[in-house]
Amino acid sequence: MTSSDAGTPALRVTISDVAAAAGVSRATATRALKGEGRFAPDTQQRIIEAAERLGYVRNTMAAELAAGRTGTVGLMLRDASNPAYGLLFSRLQDEAHRRGLDLVTVTIGADEQGIKQVNALHRLLGMRVAGLIVATGGIMAAQLEPFADQVPIVRAGRVEPSGRIHSAHYDDPAHGRLLASHVLSLGHRNVVVLTGDPEASYPEHLRGMAMRETLINGGASVTMISAGARPDEGVSEALSAVRPGGTAIMCASDYRQLAVMRAAKAGGLDVPGDVSVTGCDGILPGADLLGLTTVRIPVEEVAAAAVETMQKLLTSDSADIVRRPFTGTLVPGTTAAAV
Amino acid sequence: MTSSDAGTPALRVTISDVAAAAGVSRATATRALKGEGRFAPDTQQRIIEAAERLGYVRNTMAAELAAGRTGTVGLMLRDASNPAYGLLFSRLQDEAHRRGLDLVTVTIGADEQGIKQVNALHRLLGMRVAGLIVATGGIMAAQLEPFADQVPIVRAGRVEPSGRIHSAHYDDPAHGRLLASHVLSLGHRNVVVLTGDPEASYPEHLRGMAMRETLINGGASVTMISAGARPDEGVSEALSAVRPGGTAIMCASDYRQLAVMRAAKAGGLDVPGDVSVTGCDGILPGADLLGLTTVRIPVEEVAAAAVETMQKLLTSDSADIVRRPFTGTLVPGTTAAAV
DNA sequence: GTGAAAGCGCTAACAA
DNA sequence: TTGTTAGCGCTTTCAC
Numbered sequence: 001m002t003s004s005d006a007g008t009p010a011l012r013v014t015i016s017d018v019a020a021a022a023g024v025s026r027a028t029a030t031r032a033l034k035g036e037g038r039f040a041p042d043t044q045q046r047i048i049e050a051a052e053r054l055g056y057v058r059n060t061m062a063a064e065l066a067a068g069r070t071g072t073v074g075l076m077l078r079d080a081s082n083p084a085y086g087l088l089f090s091r092l093q094d095e096a097h098r099r100g101l102d103l104v105t106v107t108i109g110a111d112e113q114g115i116k117q118v119n120a121l122h123r124l125l126g127m128r129v130a131g132l133i134v135a136t137g138g139i140m141a142a143q144l145e146p147f148a149d150q151v152p153i154v155r156a157g158r159v160e161p162s163g164r165i166h167s168a169h170y171d172d173p174a175h176g177r178l179l180a181s182h183v184l185s186l187g188h189r190n191v192v193v194l195t196g197d198p199e200a201s202y203p204e205h206l207r208g209m210a211m212r213e214t215l216i217n218g219g220a221s222v223t224m225i226s227a228g229a230r231p232d233e234g235v236s237e238a239l240s241a242v243r244p245g246g247t248a249i250m251c252a253s254d255y256r257q258l259a260v261m262r263a264a265k266a267g268g269l270d271v272p273g274d275v276s277v278t279g280c281d282g283i284l285p286g287a288d289l290l291g292l293t294t295v296r297i298p299v300e301e302v303a304a305a306a307v308e309t310m311q312k313l314l315t316s317d318s319a320d321i322v323r324r325p326f327t328g329t330l331v332p333g334t335t336a337a338a339v
Numbered sequence: 340m341t342s343s344d345a346g347t348p349a350l351r352v353t354i355s356d357v358a359a360a361a362g363v364s365r366a367t368a369t370r371a372l373k374g375e376g377r378f379a380p381d382t383q384q385r386i387i388e389a390a391e392r393l394g395y396v397r398n399t400m401a402a403e404l405a406a407g408r409t410g411t412v413g414l415m416l417r418d419a420s421n422p423a424y425g426l427l428f429s430r431l432q433d434e435a436h437r438r439g440l441d442l443v444t445v446t447i448g449a450d451e452q453g454i455k456q457v458n459a460l461h462r463l464l465g466m467r468v469a470g471l472i473v474a475t476g477g478i479m480a481a482q483l484e485p486f487a488d489q490v491p492i493v494r495a496g497r498v499e500p501s502g503r504i505h506s507a508h509y510d511d512p513a514h515g516r517l518l519a520s521h522v523l524s525l526g527h528r529n530v531v532v533l534t535g536d537p538e539a540s541y542p543e544h545l546r547g548m549a550m551r552e553t554l555i556n557g558g559a560s561v562t563m564i565s566a567g568a569r570p571d572e573g574v575s576e577a578l579s580a581v582r583p584g585g586t587a588i589m590c591a592s593d594y595r596q597l598a599v600m601r602a603a604k605a606g607g608l609d610v611p612g613d614v615s616v617t618g619c620d621g622i623l624p625g626a627d628l629l630g631l632t633t634v635r636i637p638v639e640e641v642a643a644a645a646v647e648t649m650q651k652l653l654t655s656d657s658a659d660i661v662r663r664p665f666t667g668t669l670v671p672g673t674t675a676a677a678v
Numbered sequence: 679g680t681g682a683a684a685g686c687g688c689t690a691a692c693a694a
Numbered sequence: 695t696t697g698t699t700a701g702c703g704c705t706t707t708c709a710c
Contacts, residue, residue, distance in 0.1 A: 105444040378680080405685080
């Protein structure tokens with residue numbers, strides 16, 4: 001009743017079935033199937049054949065429960081509809097594949113708060129993952145912290161304020177400075193900075209603060225507008241704020257930049273003729289055609305560093321906290337011009 | 340040795356620890372913790388408190404192994420760096436969240452063939468997932484088929500040729516027809532169709548074939564160019580093919596469209612003045628600013644239908660195969676103009 | 679309302 | 695080289 005006709009796999013086939021079919025004990029079957037320990041070559045052959053014939057698929061839960069360890073790394077991800085996260089996700093996966101790490105991913109919806117995040121965290125911890133890569137915004141340092149000494153945790157993309165959690169992250173303040181310097185060098189001295197408030201997007205907040213500081217140090221007058229998460233929020237305010245003499249709007253993300261350009265177009269404002277506009281992220285396909293002035297964030301490097309760090313933590317267990325920032329590169333574009 | 344100071348969670352805390360701390364048996368602890376079966380309210384209270392105090396996190400593997408069933412649905416995903424897949428991924432997650440399904444995701448790198456796909460499949464099957472949603476291209480019908488009667492399988496995004504696998508998919512031929520009709524209505528009668536070959540992208544192939552048929556039926560002369568997966572492949576051929584009298588290049592994806600526009604710009608060709616260009620997908624942020632003529636694929640509907648189908652299959656078990664196509668909408672844009 | 683006991687499918691010593 | 699024996703942590707009848 002467990003097995004069935006040849007060629008018809010059955011998830012109900014257990015290793016006992018395979019062992020019986022090959023005329024050996026379960027222990028031998030286990031060893032032969034994973035190729036570890038001692039066994040006769042032809043015995044292994046028989047066992048493998050039996051397994052294939054019966055369509056045996058090892059029950060991972062049972063295997064890992066018995067072995068007392070897990071080979072997989074958990075990945076907590078934020079909404080992947082944002083290409084910046086989608087790309088990060090993709091690169092993390094690639095890198096993990098390359099290094100032979102198995103990844104299981106759970107996501108937390110864009111607008112979900114604490115409770116859901118904890119659920120997702122527990123789902124992963126419940127699987128007893130060997131490590132955790134966290135690529136999501138939510139302020140979960142406090143949730144994460146308690147587990148940090150039981151399972152290695154690496155935050156990817158965002159700097160980790162907490163003490164025991166590693167990170168490979170974007171240097172958002174540097175990105176803000178890069179853009180602000182560029183805008184200053186173009187001669188702008190009256191600038192509107194449109195950013196997300198800390199709640200909505202902490203990285204945007206960091207970028208915005210850095211822009212502000214650099215601009216002010218450069219002798220510019222700055223109007224800060226901090227809006228909600230939706231990219232079109234704050235756009236009309238930014239536009240009206242720039243009219244009385246302003247020459248540039250610096251956005252903390254490409255999404256906001258697009259929203260501003262859309263609104264400018266609708267309002268008959270020429271970019272960069274009437275107003276220069278900058279963004280930040282630089283990963284939109286087609287951004288080059290639009291001539292977006294932005295910073296290309298170093299997704300690939302962050303992903304590689306995060307996975308590399310995780311692997312290191314999994315093998316050796318050094319005690320020091322790894323915290324590696326990466327800076328992107330300025331993409332001059334054509335949406336920002338000299339005054 | 341198992342538990343520890345209050346407030347310090349430990350992944351090593353088992354239900355036995357919790358039960359002991361609350362002065363009950365494991366059986367009672369289990370029941371109280373999941374709120375099923377019979378138990379005294381204050382007993383439950385005590386148990387929950389003990390669990391929280393000890394930082395208990397249920398071992399999912401053990402739980403599901405013992406219970407003999409799994410609450411999670413597996414999702415096989417293709418590389419999410421493509422925004423079309425990223426968005427699909429995101430919407431699938433949202434929909435699953437909304438319906439209370441737990442999803443675990445594994446991805447297969449963009450360029451990996453058979454063997455890796457089978458690995459990914461086995462990872463999921465090995466977890467004994469309750470169902471499988473497959474949102475990836477690879478021609479895995481043959482791999483999937485054998486498991487189709489043991490676990491419900493729903494393909495998302497692409498039509499499933501196989502007999503026992505459900506699907507919620509894009510109606511790619513319809514998208515091709517939609518665009519071709521539009522181009523015809525603009526008066527174009529000499530058109531180049533740039534598409535991916537079947538190996539590189541089957542959906543693109545379907546779109547391209549449909550475009551061709553519609554164009555020819557409409558009295559146009561058509562040059563087909565089928566290229567590899569990289570969007571810049573075939574672009575120069577397309578451009579030279581269109582020069583001798585052609586007026587439009589229809590691309591089977593927005594990526595190719597962008598590549599064509601880039602090359603046209605570099606070659607001093609005006610779009611749509613010298614040549615009209617169309618794409619397909621319609622999910623690039625900023626596509627509106629570019630004025631892309633395209634079809635917006637119905638990602639949300641496909642995602643919702645896929646998850647809905649899965650849930651239906653998980654609860655009731657009707658025998659009929661569900662296969663639901665969805666058609667997107669034409670986005671006229673400004674990259675295609677009347678001849 | 680609660681506990682005792684028997685596994686779920688697999689692995690890992692240890693014997694043989 | 696192979697088999698025997700204990701579990702991994704949890705759930706679930708079935709008595710009490």
